[in-house]
Amino acid sequence: MRKDFGAKPWLYPLPVLIVGSYDAQGRPDAMNAAWGGIYESDQVILCLSEGHKTTKNIKARGAFTVSIADRAHLVQADYVGMVSANAAPDKMERSGLHSEKSAHVDAPLFDEFPMALECRLVKVGEDGHIIGEIVNVSADERILGEDGQIDADKLEPISFDAVHRTYRVLGETVGNAFSDGAALGKNG
Amino acid sequence: MRKDFGAKPWLYPLPVLIVGSYDAQGRPDAMNAAWGGIYESDQVILCLSEGHKTTKNIKARGAFTVSIADRAHLVQADYVGMVSANAAPDKMERSGLHSEKSAHVDAPLFDEFPMALECRLVKVGEDGHIIGEIVNVSADERILGEDGQIDADKLEPISFDAVHRTYRVLGETVGNAFSDGAALGKNG
Numbered sequence: 065m066r067k068d069f070g071a072k073p074w075l076y077p078l079p080v081l082i083v084g085s086y087d088a089q090g091r092p093d094a095m096n097a098a099w100g101g102i103y104e105s106d107q108v109i110l111c112l113s114e115g116h117k118t119t120k121n122i123k124a125r126g127a128f129t130v131s132i133a134d135r136a137h138l139v140q141a142d143y144v145g146m147v148s149a150n151a152a153p154d155k156m157e158r159s160g161l162h163s164e165k166s167a168h169v170d171a172p173l174f175d176e177f178p179m180a181l182e183c184r185l186v187k188v189g190e191d192g193h194i195i196g197e198i199v200n201v202s203a204d205e206r207i208l209g210e211d212g213q214i215d216a217d218k219l220e221p222i223s224f225d226a227v228h229r230t231y232r233v234l235g236e237t238v239g240n241a242f243s244d245g246a247a248l249g250k251n252g
Numbered sequence: 253m254r255k256d257f258g259a260k261p262w263l264y265p266l267p268v269l270i271v272g273s274y275d276a277q278g279r280p281d282a283m284n285a286a287w288g289g290i291y292e293s294d295q296v297i298l299c300l301s302e303g304h305k306t307t308k309n310i311k312a313r314g315a316f317t318v319s320i321a322d323r324a325h326l327v328q329a330d331y332v333g334m335v336s337a338n339a340a341p342d343k344m345e346r347s348g349l350h351s352e353k354s355a356h357v358d359a360p361l362f363d364e365f366p367m368a369l370e371c372r373l374v375k376v377g378e379d380g381h382i383i384g385e386i387v388n389v390s391a392d393e394r395i396l397g398e399d400g401q402i403d404a405d406k407l408e409p410i411s412f413d414a415v416h417r418t419y420r421v422l423g424e425t426v427g428n429a430f431s432d433g434a435a436l437g438k439n440g
Contacts, residue, residue: 066361066391066393068390069391069402073292077267077288077409077422079263079264079266099289102263103310103379103381111291138426138427140423143435146357146430146434146438147433153436155437158436168275181262202257204253208255216420217284232404232425233424234411237413238323238326240417241332241333242328243417244326244419245328245332249331
């Protein structure tokens with residue numbers, strides 16, 4: 065028996081994307097977004113509304129970063145989603161986040177968030193969303209496994225639970241993609 | 253110290269969306285997609301390529317469902333992502349998935365997946381992606397908590413790890429959104 069909840073923006077899992085940008089004065093800003101994801105094999109989409117300072121920044125500077133919020137910096141990630149730099153000019157100082165400019169695009173990388181996509185603005189989409197080319201993915205060595213790859217057990221990315229307005233951490237590996245399904249058959 | 257990985261479609265967490273549709277003969281199909289998410293407060297975007305049977309189906313019928321792949325049906329979820337109904341006409345029989353038509357849109361709901369978004373096609377976007385209105389979110393009573401809401405601990409949604417091509421289950425609650433960040437300050 066199914067229960068209907070009506071039209072809700074609910075999906076599992078939703079990411080917690082920390083979007084980094086510079087304003088016209090070169091000051092870094094960060095915001096928290098759950099609506100966005102991979103758009104093409106080398107592009108991301110951010111479904112931000114027009115009013116955000118981040119949206120203006122990205123349009124002006126033509127670049128942004130997308131950091132993956134991690135368990136260790138959940139408070140900082142939540143803070144930059146609660147507070148607007150328009151209303152609180154000292155937002156970034158209070159956030160405790162530190163940044164340096166990406167070597168690849170004109171946008172800040174935050175020291176605290178160990179994985180980020182460095183992106184060049186491709187266009188503002190037909191409905192006002194930000195579409196960017198992923199120029200580079202970078203990760204701090206502290207979250208790499210012995211194979212030199214990003215290790216989600218070390219990253220501990222968090223997810224936004226839109227039903228309960230909580231954050232959940234990503235859990236353990238439970239299967240292999242493009243593999244476990246073969247038990248049921250293969251193409252042709 | 254950061255390591256650069258180049259342009260990769262990597263994000264944590266990526267969803268495992270099971271897109272349900274009917275073909276011209278009314279036969280259900282399902283496919284697995286990690287590229288997509290919430291587009292507006294009542295809309296989703298699916299970044300599917302043109303070649304998929306699902307893409308043709310959605311354009312023809314004007315509707316689709318998005319089920320959340322769960323740990324209990326990981327094999328079925330992986331299978332419908334590995335196998336195309338174009339190549340394997342008996343795909344749905346082999347998948348073991350059972351469906352009935354949504355009461356809200358002209359698309360199938362799968363009995364096995366306990367949560368789904370029921371969507372009406374709004375348009376094919378400027379880059380060929382599917383944009384749909386979320387008409388209803390429904391969930392099987394077996395995944396509801398005592399508060400009558402969807403309980404992610406019961407749903408056990410899975411996530412696609414694009415780095416390692418594995419599936420991970422969503423883990424435990426570690427914080428409160430729009431709340432924990434207040435420790436660092438508030439607007440104004």
